[in-house]
Amino acid sequence: MAQVKPSIPKGTRDFSPVEMAKRNYIFNTIRDVYGLYGYQQIETPSMENLSTLMGKYGEEGDKLLFKILDSGNFLADVKPEELQDGGTAKLAARICEKGLRYDLTVPFARFVVMHQNELAFPFKRYQIQPVWRADRPQKGRYREFFQCDADVVGSDSLLNEVELIQIIDEVFRRFGIRVAIKMNNRKILAGIAEVIGAPELLVDITVAIDKLDKIGLDNVNVELREKGLNEEQIAKLQPIIKLEGENRQKLTTIKQTLSASAVGMKGVEELEYILSKVEKLGGTDCQLDIDLTLARGLNYYTGAIFEVKALDVEMGSITGGGRYDNLTGVFGMPGMSGVGISFGADRIYDVLNQLNLYPTDALQSTQLLFVTFGEAEQDFCLPLLAALRKSGVRTEIYPDARAKMKKQMTYANAKQIPYVVIVGSDEVASGEVSLKNMITGEQVKVKADELVSKFYK
Numbered sequence: 001m002a003q004v005k006p007s008i009p010k011g012t013r014d015f016s017p018v019e020m021a022k023r024n025y026i027f028n029t030i031r032d033v034y035g036l037y038g039y040q041q042i043e044t045p046s047m048e049n050l051s052t053l054m055g056k057y058g059e060e061g062d063k064l065l066f067k068i069l070d071s072g073n074f075l076a077d078v079k080p081e082e083l084q085d086g087g088t089a090k091l092a093a094r095i096c097e098k099g100l101r102y103d104l105t106v107p108f109a110r111f112v113v114m115h116q117n118e119l120a121f122p123f124k125r126y127q128i129q130p131v132w133r134a135d136r137p138q139k140g141r142y143r144e145f146f147q148c149d150a151d152v153v154g155s156d157s158l159l160n161e162v163e164l165i166q167i168i169d170e171v172f173r174r175f176g177i178r179v180a181i182k183m184n185n186r187k188i189l190a191g192i193a194e195v196i197g198a199p200e201l202l203v204d205i206t207v208a209i210d211k212l213d214k215i216g217l218d219n220v221n222v223e224l225r226e227k228g229l230n231e232e233q234i235a236k237l238q239p240i241i242k243l244e245g246e247n248r249q250k251l252t253t254i255k256q257t258l259s260a261s262a263v264g265m266k267g268v269e270e271l272e273y274i275l276s277k278v279e280k281l282g283g284t285d286c287q288l289d290i291d292l293t294l295a296r297g298l299n300y301y302t303g304a305i306f307e308v309k310a311l312d313v314e315m316g317s318i319t320g321g322g323r324y325d326n327l328t329g330v331f332g333m334p335g336m337s338g339v340g341i342s343f344g345a346d347r348i349y350d351v352l353n354q355l356n357l358y359p360t361d362a363l364q365s366t367q368l369l370f371v372t373f374g375e376a377e378q379d380f381c382l383p384l385l386a387a388l389r390k391s392g393v394r395t396e397i398y399p400d401a402r403a404k405m406k407k408q409m410t411y412a413n414a415k416q417i418p419y420v421v422i423v424g425s426d427e428v429a430s431g432e433v434s435l436k437n438m439i440t441g442e443q444v445k446v447k448a449d450e451l452v453s454k455f456y457k
Contacts, residue, residue: 194263240292
């Protein structure tokens, strides 16, 4: 009988040592910057009770939840006819009590409610963990992927938004990726729909405006007509659609357009505050642009909205977030406002790959390998090996003392180890070893007791 070749579920991935080094570079960079701003790491279980997850993502979201069968005889109370009537959703609710988390936001809300008496508010948390969605796998869309979230809850202060902009700026500065941070405010979008007399068409208006760069102004206006806007309403939208200039100029235009909308002017006021505080902190290295076409999460966000695009690579949003209200209301703790962002680790991974921006030392595992030709040579190297490791040098010794030099050097090349120390009987007798730079090919003699200091020169 032929052995079946092993495989993994569609929409999941294995990661090689090189890929893991790249991913850990991303996670560690983000983690370091989060810590710099006082965010504390939490983790929540991979599985949650279905009662926690169901109904939080809408009907379509509920369908994408991976449900976990109950332990033991989960069909004990299920009648045969229930297995045949096609009512899988109702049946799943009876035989599954748990599910894999769909995102990090709902588990975070549950965490805050459960631990509210232990937390100091405002609570600044970050979380870097995998999530699962029973989606149709395709390019760039996986069933298992990581999210890198940071949120501040229990504070209405817009200084939190300012710090999140700084975090985004610092993360991408460290990565060396040129980005533009797009910024808008949900209240401004509501004000636009209000002043033209079409609040019910808010989503249609923003979807049409979002296509400006792709289809041009004339076609945007055609689409607005098709959505039910009259000529007067479309005319009022033109200053918004054609919004140009620096951020302060844009705000002046928006003020003139939204002067009759209290909610719209509140949104302008919030953007002005954020911009002024960012300027007091020295501005940003990256572009920071007010963009009224940005309309992410209209049913979720209530204030500032952020989205980050890479400037040198064709890629969708690589970071996003915004201000929301009532995070914990679904769990009986109303009034908990917050603001958060999420870095798209998988897309950042692709950008760094395309631009070849990974630092060499982030991808190296072993820095130095001892190549020996027998047991006596190995014994000579062991104290040196211990001393190098104690000094923080990532060091290996080839374990098979009888292996030929070619095999040992091939191993070093395969692992891209930059240095090897070659030790034969002559080296043992003289107390000097041969240190070879595998990148340049340069080889020098080094006294064994000076190896650690020589390695850092």
